[in-house]
Amino acid sequence: MTSATATAPPPPPSAPVRPPLPPRRLYPGLEPSDRAFHGVARSVGMFVLVMTGSIGLFLGYQSIPTLRHYGLHFFTETQWNPELNKLGIAAVLVGTVEVALVAMTVAFPLALMFAVFITDYAPRRIKGWLVSAIDLMAAVPSIIYGLWGFFILQPHAINLARWLSQHLGFIPIFHVDTDPNAAVWQQSRYTSSAFIAGLAVSMMAIPLACAVMRAVFDQAPIGEREAALALGATRWGVVKSVVLPFGKGGIIGGTMLALGRALGETAAVLIIISPAYVIKPRILEAGTQTTSALIAGDFGEASKSQLSALLTAGFVLFLITIIVNTIAAIVIGRSRSGAATEI
Amino acid sequence: MTVVSSTTDPGATRRVDRPRKIRVMTFDDWMSLGGSLLSSLALVDIVYEHLLDGSGTVGFLVVWYLTFLTIYGIVVAMSNPRTLVVDRLVTSALYAAAGLVIFALGTTVVYTFAKGIHAVAHVNFFTKTMAGVSPTAPLNQGGIFHAIVGTFVEVGIAIAVSVPLGIGTAVYMAEVGGRFSRLVRTVVEAMTALPEILAGLFVYVTLIVEFGLPKSGIAASAAMSVTMVPIIARAAEVALRVVPGGLREASLALGASRWRTVRKVVLPSARAGLATATILGVARGVGETAVVLITSGASSFLTVNPVGSEMNSLPLYIFTSVKTGEPIAISRAFGAASVLLTIVLLLFVITRILAREKAVRR
Numbered sequence: 001m002t003s004a005t006a007t008a009p010p011p012p013p014s015a016p017v018r019p020p021l022p023p024r025r026l027y028p029g030l031e032p033s034d035r036a037f038h039g040v041a042r043s044v045g046m047f048v049l050v051m052t053g054s055i056g057l058f059l060g061y062q063s064i065p066t067l068r069h070y071g072l073h074f075f076t077e078t079q080w081n082p083e084l085n086k087l088g089i090a091a092v093l094v095g096t097v098e099v100a101l102v103a104m105t106v107a108f109p110l111a112l113m114f115a116v117f118i119t120d121y122a123p124r125r126i127k128g129w130l131v132s133a134i135d136l137m138a139a140v141p142s143i144i145y146g147l148w149g150f151f152i153l154q155p156h157a158i159n160l161a162r163w164l165s166q167h168l169g170f171i172p173i174f175h176v177d178t179d180p181n182a183a184v185w186q187q188s189r190y191t192s193s194a195f196i197a198g199l200a201v202s203m204m205a206i207p208l209a210c211a212v213m214r215a216v217f218d219q220a221p222i223g224e225r226e227a228a229l230a231l232g233a234t235r236w237g238v239v240k241s242v243v244l245p246f247g248k249g250g251i252i253g254g255t256m257l258a259l260g261r262a263l264g265e266t267a268a269v270l271i272i273i274s275p276a277y278v279i280k281p282r283i284l285e286a287g288t289q290t291t292s293a294l295i296a297g298d299f300g301e302a303s304k305s306q307l308s309a310l311l312t313a314g315f316v317l318f319l320i321t322i323i324v325n326t327i328a329a330i331v332i333g334r335s336r337s338g339a340a341t342e343i
Numbered sequence: 344m345t346v347v348s349s350t351t352d353p354g355a356t357r358r359v360d361r362p363r364k365i366r367v368m369t370f371d372d373w374m375s376l377g378g379s380l381l382s383s384l385a386l387v388d389i390v391y392e393h394l395l396d397g398s399g400t401v402g403f404l405v406v407w408y409l410t411f412l413t414i415y416g417i418v419v420a421m422s423n424p425r426t427l428v429v430d431r432l433v434t435s436a437l438y439a440a441a442g443l444v445i446f447a448l449g450t451t452v453v454y455t456f457a458k459g460i461h462a463v464a465h466v467n468f469f470t471k472t473m474a475g476v477s478p479t480a481p482l483n484q485g486g487i488f489h490a491i492v493g494t495f496v497e498v499g500i501a502i503a504v505s506v507p508l509g510i511g512t513a514v515y516m517a518e519v520g521g522r523f524s525r526l527v528r529t530v531v532e533a534m535t536a537l538p539e540i541l542a543g544l545f546v547y548v549t550l551i552v553e554f555g556l557p558k559s560g561i562a563a564s565a566a567m568s569v570t571m572v573p574i575i576a577r578a579a580e581v582a583l584r585v586v587p588g589g590l591r592e593a594s595l596a597l598g599a600s601r602w603r604t605v606r607k608v609v610l611p612s613a614r615a616g617l618a619t620a621t622i623l624g625v626a627r628g629v630g631e632t633a634v635v636l637i638t639s640g641a642s643s644f645l646t647v648n649p650v651g652s653e654m655n656s657l658p659l660y661i662f663t664s665v666k667t668g669e670p671i672a673i674s675r676a677f678g679a680a681s682v683l684l685t686i687v688l689l690l691f692v693i694t695r696i697l698a699r700e701k702a703v704r705r
Contacts, residue, residue: 030601031600033600033602034600034601034602036602037519037600037601037602037605038519038601040511041511041514041515041518041519042515042519042521042523044507044508044511044512044514044515045511045512045515045516045519045523045524045527046527047508048508048509048511048512048527048531048572048573048576049526049527049530049531051569051572052530052531052534052537052569052572052573053530055534055537055541055542055545055569058545058548058549059541059544059545062548109440110440110443110444113436113437113440113441114440114441114444116437117437117438117440117441118441121434121437121438122441123366130441130445132695133444133445133448135691135694136448136688136691137444137448139623139626139627139630139687139690139691140448140451140452140630140684140687141629141630141631141632141658141683141684141687142630142632143630143632143658143661143662143680143683144451144455144630144661144680144683144684145451146632146662146665147455147661147665147676147677147680148450148451148454148455150665151454151458152450152451152454156401159399159401159402160401163402203447203448203451206444210444229363230363234426234427234429234430235366235430235434236426236429236430236433236434237426237430239433257536260536261536263538264536264537264538264539264540264541265538266538266539266540266632266633267632267633267636267658267662270633270662271662271665271666292538292540292541292633295540295541295544295637296540296543296633296636296637299544299547299637307548307552310544311544311548314540314541314544317538317541318537318538318541321536321537321538322533322536324536325532325533325535325536326529326533329529329532329533
């Protein structure tokens, strides 16, 4: 402001003498009441920042003693056996990733197809209902999906698991350590597996991913859609050449968001799996363990040092989900959508 | 396709611009669809059930669907170009995917209510507690009154804490802004995905282990608030952002202060969105299982006091009952799940109504 006044040229001598007006101050500062309002709002923001941010710092701080005690073995040891002083999260991390990957393998295509169906294929009358259905699906508590997975899905899914191990058992991930072709097959070898837990978790991943994808697909420019139609494209042509390229950011971001949720899911997994602390690629076989289920199952009888170990496991989970989510946020933010509304 | 030749048409002024119809199914289309469905059903019925050694409804449906896709593709290809064949096949795949998702959601809701009806049919299920009642006692004894009360107390406290904080943060991020707000937004967005178990563990270690607070409703409320605040803040910020900037500018131009603008213009305009954000957070809080599992402790008696003693809640009750493995306890768990699902559905319907009002007012 002041520099503007300083550099203002002097009036030409021939002109009528008029003292130069000082430039109007564009930002006169805030009134006291507004300053108070800003202060309160800022302190609320601060408080929330401290409250949420402290979780990460707290978990990180609490995991120092464990990491110092166990060192890198904490990441390579598979057993979680406090009595023998053998603690490690190798098997647990593998289990977490397996469940999440199974969930996303199922959830990604279904969410993508459902999102495309809602935006471009569904009859206009039922479009609103489908959007509501996805929102409802996101609102159903995870414990109810756990019940569903355990009591309805599992009796059917073990047949699918057996079929997979019969025909694709030569691939290590579909192998089960039992005879799948036996006349009286061992059903209990197929229950409580990472596969079934992953299927239940996918029910929670689908609505998250689908909601993001649908929101982005809906914003695909109508002009480009109509241009494609005018050039003779079919509906699939429009989707393939306009909607999907436009929504790429939303597809990736929504999937990552759902992956973050799948990695941290607790209740449904805890109901379905039976704990097993081994690294195994055999997702169809009974027994696995995830980080969150480990914490929920073991915190009760944990001593001080075990609690620290659980907190370390939690910190690792925290880091993974935060990284996944931050990537998701960046990807969604960079996509072409999300501009503000103005009159 | 009928092309109206414009040069020779004398009544050029009356020419109607007819849009190309993209969603129309001709008689031919319907016939090829129905025929393919029927023929694939007949084929699979014979081959799968009688010639091959297949069994099971799921397998039958999968094989039927794949056969249908093949036959439908061939039938459509007989009279249509390749692009149309692809379009038809993709359409049927999309319908199947949508049907599968809706079916899964439908079975979840219907099955929960169907299994819950045995327990819910008894009035004592809503009025009695499980104090002194064995988990294997018949359904006409005991109930989940304590869990319902516990859920309402815990969620009530969590709402009282997290709604002001969440909406305040949203106001800060959307209306006040500044360099610092970007950091707040980044952290809040990252925290919306915080696994609930970690929020529970955080509260367990700080409040219960370090400060010696007993497992109680207030601890559960604190942990719930930690997960609800980011959700409410994020959704509320979106609601505040879609308030048209012109309204704000009009208010400021009339001489209103920023606080008055926020209070009289921005917040009222975004009321529906803010209510939706709140309900989103509440729906999340009501269903949180891992949090209450760690922090509140499962009592079998009625507690109204959130401080000092263990307090049960619906998700925790469901979880502990299912884990017993007793058929009667599982039946009660499904009863509690129906109640929980009803609460979530009610919240959901309220959200929809609010959202619709917003749409009408626009």
